[in-house]
Amino acid sequence: MTKKPVQRVKHVPQRTCVGCREVLPKRKMIRLVRTTEGVQVDPTGKLAGRGAYLHDRRECWERALKGALAHALKIALSMDDRTRLEEFMNSLPAEAVVVGVAGTSM
Numbered sequence: 001m002t003k004k005p006v007q008r009v010k011h012v013p014q015r016t017c018v019g020c021r022e023v024l025p026k027r028k029m030i031r032l033v034r035t036t037e038g039v040q041v042d043p044t045g046k047l048a049g050r051g052a053y054l055h056d057r058r059e060c061w062e063r064a065l066k067g068a069l070a071h072a073l074k075i076a077l078s079m080d081d082r083t084r085l086e087e088f089m090n091s092l093p094a095e096a097v098v099v100g101v102a103g104t105s106m
Contacts, residue, residue: 015053018072019060029053034073039081061089
């Protein structure tokens with residue numbers, strides 16, 4: 001009698017959004033890093049420094065910039081950091097797009 005090989009489920013790292021506290025896979029979120037130059041967006045997810053994660057939704061960024069982000073990064077956001085992050089936030093969609101829900105009728 002031969003044993004079947006056991007297929008392992010690959011571990012997917014989970015992170016919590018600083019703005020809304022929702023837990024999602026790390027790859028679906030945007031990482032912000034505290035560096036010596038200030039807070040910056042980390043598109044690669046590999047920059048050295050203390051990091052925090054946010055959705056790609058503007059409402060999460062607005063909540064995070066009110067104070068949750070500064071608390072998560074353990075730093076007071078400077079005006080330069082805040083304007084840089086607000087510029088990035090303005091390039092994001094205002095609402096999350098949910099596929100298949102809008103326009104359905106029963």
